Ligand code: PHE
């Protein structure tokens with residue numbers, strides 16, 4: 001907790017460590033009151049650094065029991081312990097440092113370091129949690145070989161796990177047992193893990209191309225043992241994919257995944273022993289939705305992929321976080337695209353990026369993919385570092401093409417295996433294999449903000465020329481008033497009036513290509529002239545979303561409808577529909593009865609009745625832009641107006657297209673068993689989307705369809721879709737079904753999360769008071785991050801009308817929760833306070849009220865560094 005203003009840490013201050021730790025021997029004695037940690041460190045001077053002779057180890061909340069150097073107990077004058085670490089004054093060039101400390105995992109509510117989740121012990125060390133376990137050089141450029149011995153009660157903790165391979169188990173007379181694990185790969189302390197509990201596991205095996213047999217194990221609490229199959233199947237797919245697409249295979253004899261209920265994030269890639277939020281492991285058709293199944297597949301893959309991009313090659317310092325996260329997200333995105341529907345995956349990723357990352361870039365929290373300063377590193381696990389970071393890697397792949405990109409990653413793995421490196425090192429590999437200069441490209445890592453491309457076109461029929469003029473501009477962000485021009489891979493195509501691709505030949509080029517052309521925009525203003533163009537084309541811009549930018553081009557409504565129908569690129573087709581819908585929606589925020597172009601409804605009808613195309617893609621095309629995304633497009637967010645406009649357009653579409661929507665609903669019914677494949681998911685999405693339009697009609701027959709779908713109980717996707725529509729309505733069935741759902745699932749925490757979210761998102765006047773009451777519900781707990789996110793987080797960030805209530809009650813509620821949470825779990829509190837970082841986007845009254853909450857939080861004594869950083873930067 002804060003005493004002084006937190007210090008800011010700068011990338012420019014990076015220095016290599018003065019000491020290295022080659023070996024770490026840890027012994028844990030896990031107890032019900034306290035845990036003892038004995039550590040033996042082999043330390044030596046770093047030959048590559050200037051050494052002062054003073055060793056400073058990180059350590060927090062450790063109670064010293066004993067300390068010795070080369071076997072000699074240290075005298076009180078030879079070392080100092082403070083809140084943040086241990087200092088040893090006269091260090092020999094190399095030595096063995098032994099320590100014995102007491103820690104209190106049972107009291108650890110921050111879920112960082114060693115803590116208890118239910119009856120099991122587990123750890124979370126990224127980014128700086130290892131220092132709450134023992135004294136160490138807790139920085140990613142210090143890589144050590146770890147041996148870990150765990151001693152614990154045999155009955156309570158029959159399963160004892162750590163990184164690497166198990167050596168031996170010893171039973172002792174006192175009812176205890178102990179196991180030693182050895183990890184042969186040097187790793188930074190943030191990848192350390194330990195688990196102890198009464199767990200069951202499912203087991204499978206995988207043989208790598210080089211013939212290594214790997215045992216795959218997923219550990220869960222006994223009641224969940226039948227919910228692990230999808231995670232295991234996903235793991236096997238991920239292993240095969242990484243072998244095929246990146247030539248990477250696994251390197252230990254055993255790969256373990258453990259599911260825990262209390263976890264701050266999604267999952268963690270600890271070497272050989274991933275620890276997961278149970279949300280990303282457990283699934284059955286009855287309890288998990290299609291989204292959950294997809295989430296599991298991608299997070300399992302993400303953590304597996306980290307074994308090479310993160311673990312074998314790690315980050316030099318935390319400013320390089322995107323080196324592992326951006327690259328690994330790009331890898332998991334491509335994996336999911338290969339497993340399911342590629343076009344839909346791209347749309348989902350772009351939707352997320354635009355909704356959250358573009359918003360972050362436009363907020364006081366905007367920061368580069370490689371930040372240059374931070375107060376609390378936990379605050380930088382952001383959509384910018386992850387998702388924009390992935391786009392930055394994707395652009396490099398776009399610029400190089402797949403063969404050269406693969407050569408680049410091959411070189412990266414070969415050159416840097418076993419090292420802690422930087423994003424520059426990664427880009428350097430891409431530069432070397434391609435012979436290209438990436439210095440301008442690297443601005444994507446150092447400059448924050450979303451570039452905007454203003455595009456105009458000019459057709460000169462006499463010369464058969466078509467010119468695209470592209471101007472780029474990037475708005476100022478905190479600390480970066482002026483931006484240099486970016487290098488932007490800009491994929492375009494030109495369509496003739498029949499919707500065919502026109503041959504593309506730039507002035508000065510010898511021949512034409514057909515299909516997509518990857519233009520490279522590098523100047524502030526640039527022209528691209530295509531020759532041999534004999535009619536005015538419709539341009540398809542930023543195909544596949546080839547760069548994380550905003551594009552402005554003055555399409556007519558007719559051109560957008562044409563693209564919706566004819567454009568071959570799925571992303572552009574979807575984007576045309578979004579742009580058109582957005583136009584209409586925003587117009588009707590200002591003028592509620594502004595006309596809805598008949599052509600728009602017709603384009604919708606055409607899409608609805610098109611039985612040819614991919615259902616999942618269709619569902620995306622027919623989904624209107626979200627309220628929050630619409631808000632981002634306005635000068636000042638009109639929460640109520642946006643909500644009204646969106647509801648009324650849905651109602652209009654439902655009224656006009658009722659028959660089509662009904663037959664879509666019925667035609668996509670399937671009596672087959674549940675399968676989470678792309679085709680079945682597409683059908684369910686489309687069907688439930690149709691229902692969400694139809695419910696706008698206030699027609700008792702539609703309500704009955706929802707109730708029937710709920711009662712049929714075929715799978716959680718359909719049950720939840722139906723229930724959430726009914727729960728919005730002011731009808732007696734709403735309470736009945738919610739109660740029935742609760743009775744059926746009250747013992748399943750992950751399903752209870754859905755039950756909380758559903759009620760937090762309900763569009764009703766009394767939602768906030770219901771949320772407040774639900775906080776007292778026995779199934780709720782402020783100590784469990786999933787619960788906080790599914791109730792408080794869902795209301796504050798997913799229910800705009802409720803949260804932004806004109807009387808400020810939503811803001812007061814959030815302010816109270818942030819302060820209440822901060823004492824327990826600063827990381828979770830800090831995620832919550834972030835919701836108010838965008839206060840400038842609202843009207844004066846709301847601004848005042850949000851600011852008042854941020855100021856109240858800042859004035860509170862003892863707030864965490866995490867919350868301080870977000871609240872203070874939000875007000876700057
Ligand atoms: N490194 C984890 C991932 O991206 C995320 C994480 C960060 C988990 C910090 C816990 C703590 O896979």
Ligand code: ZN
Pocket residue numbers: 302306324325328
């Ligand atoms: Zn990751």
